[in-house]
Amino acid sequence: MSPSTSEIESIQPVSRLPLDGKTVVLGVTGSIAAYKAADLASKLVQAGASVDVIMTTAATEFVGVSTFEALTHRPVTTGLWQAHTELSIDHVALALRADCVLIAPATANTVAKLALGIADDPLTATVLATGAPVIVAPAMDADMFASAATQRNIEVLTGDGVLVAGPVSGRLASGLIGKGRLVDNEVLVGLVRQAVGRHGDYEGRRVIVSAGGTRQPIDPIRFISNRSTGKMGYAIAEAARDRGADVLLVTAAGLSDPAGIEVVKASTVDEMRDAIVPSSSDADLLVMAAAISDFTPARVSDQKIKKQDSKKMSLELTRVEDFMPLAHGRRLVKVAFAAETSNVEANARAKVAPKGAAFVVANDVSEPGSGFGTDTNRVTFVDADGGAEVLPLMGKLDVGHAILDRALPLLAER
Numbered sequence: 001m002s003p004s005t006s007e008i009e010s011i012q013p014v015s016r017l018p019l020d021g022k023t024v025v026l027g028v029t030g031s032i033a034a035y036k037a038a039d040l041a042s043k044l045v046q047a048g049a050s051v052d053v054i055m056t057t058a059a060t061e062f063v064g065v066s067t068f069e070a071l072t073h074r075p076v077t078t079g080l081w082q083a084h085t086e087l088s089i090d091h092v093a094l095a096l097r098a099d100c101v102l103i104a105p106a107t108a109n110t111v112a113k114l115a116l117g118i119a120d121d122p123l124t125a126t127v128l129a130t131g132a133p134v135i136v137a138p139a140m141d142a143d144m145f146a147s148a149a150t151q152r153n154i155e156v157l158t159g160d161g162v163l164v165a166g167p168v169s170g171r172l173a174s175g176l177i178g179k180g181r182l183v184d185n186e187v188l189v190g191l192v193r194q195a196v197g198r199h200g201d202y203e204g205r206r207v208i209v210s211a212g213g214t215r216q217p218i219d220p221i222r223f224i225s226n227r228s229t230g231k232m233g234y235a236i237a238e239a240a241r242d243r244g245a246d247v248l249l250v251t252a253a254g255l256s257d258p259a260g261i262e263v264v265k266a267s268t269v270d271e272m273r274d275a276i277v278p279s280s281s282d283a284d285l286l287v288m289a290a291a292i293s294d295f296t297p298a299r300v301s302d303q304k305i306k307k308q309d310s311k312k313m314s315l316e317l318t319r320v321e322d323f324m325p326l327a328h329g330r331r332l333v334k335v336a337f338a339a340e341t342s343n344v345e346a347n348a349r350a351k352v353a354p355k356g357a358a359f360v361v362a363n364d365v366s367e368p369g370s371g372f373g374t375d376t377n378r379v380t381f382v383d384a385d386g387g388a389e390v391l392p393l394m395g396k397l398d399v400g401h402a403i404l405d406r407a408l409p410l411l412a413e414r
């Protein structure tokens with residue numbers, strides 16, 4: 001018997017947090033954007049990281065130490081000579097413990113110090129001593145950013161292997177519009193996830209994921225589509241990125257672009273086919289999580305179809321050719337999705353061979369907590385040979401990892 005909606009809400013799926021067991025050193029410097037670092041610290045903690053904040057003296061003019069201590073449940077370092085802190089005893093302790101050092105926001109001053117290798121505060125000293133990946137997210141007035149000195153310093157940092165994220169264009173604290181805004185915190189968390197997972201078990205693998213529901217035009221105003229939101233596909237793409245894969249996400253969904261992933265927008269089945277089929281030849285894994293239209297209007301009007309006098313209007317639809325069998329490559333392993341409302345396993349099994357899939361991820365979208373728009377999914381892996389593995393209700397990121405776990409042994413030796 002299927003559980004009721006209220007039962008589903010009370011089930012807490014076991015979730016693997018993306019930064020579980022990882023230490024992130026978050027450097028906060030004296031930019032007006034320092035207030036955004038409080039939310040960033042919180043997001044990193046919610047992603048499972050242990051977050052050690054180092055603030056420059058100027059940063060403490062903008063945000064209080066207590067804010068970060070309360071959010072991270074960890075002491076905050078503000079000076080090399082600060083009494084009774086780990087760094088006052090061992091000034092490279094955080095550098096050694098860090099899985100990633102993220103400086104957000106990074107002032108022009110700190111960027112300049114990093115480019116020169118100056119180490120006169122705990123943050124710059126930590127960057128010099130760490131072997132962990134370093135991400136610097138500058139935030140400053142547009143003219144400060146455009147200045148020859150800052151541009152030169154950023155070039156030096158990039159050459160030294162530092163990932164410089166942003167800044168982006170938008171409204172600045174001065175009221176002017178320009179390039180100097182701190183990149184969004186969601187993007188920074190994504191970049192940290194990618195950095196800490198860069199040597200994961202998908203390192204060196206090319207993974208293509210499709211997501212969202214395709215929209216088949218009826219006229220310039222209208223289309224037919226389906227309820228897919230793209231959340232499942234995005235979760236798979238992010239899981240693959242977090243394990244070191246080089247990911248191409250081909251999406252019909254309107255979700256914001258995940259960091260560290262190549263995103264190609266494809267609204268119709270044709271656009272999706274054109275983005276996926278040629279790219280498949282050098283990919284290791286293709287996961288078709290997109291809900292591709294099975295039918296499309298037989299004719300697309302180039303003018304808006306007007307209301308008729310008649311109360312009825314009919315739309316002729318034709319079958320869309322499934323392009324998944326056309327995607328092939330020497331190393332390519334394919335995983336299909338089957339969203340069903342009845343006979344889930346049997347319907348999914350019938351899809352394995354025609355699509356050339358290694359297995360099909362089947363889900364009953366009529367079940368509560370499963371399918372479109374939810375953050376959870378209950379799926380069954382169905383093989384061509386009749387095998388079926390029923391997974392419990394899980395977060396979509398966990399489902400993504402489960403798909404990658406199952407596909408990994410099928411990938412060719414490299």
Ligand SMILES: Cc1cc2nc3c(=O)[nH]c(=O)nc-3n(C[C@H](O)[C@H](O)[C@H](O)COP(=O)(O)O)c2cc1C
Nearest residue numbers: 029030031032056058059107108109110139140141
């Ligand atoms: C109100 C105010 C806002 C500032 N905002 C920025 C900023 O967004 N980016 C920046 O590079 N510097 C900014 N500065 C200048 C820095 O605070 C200053 O260069 C300081 O020395 C930076 O020190 P730090 O790099 O050790 O944090 C601002 C200064 C003030 C007074």
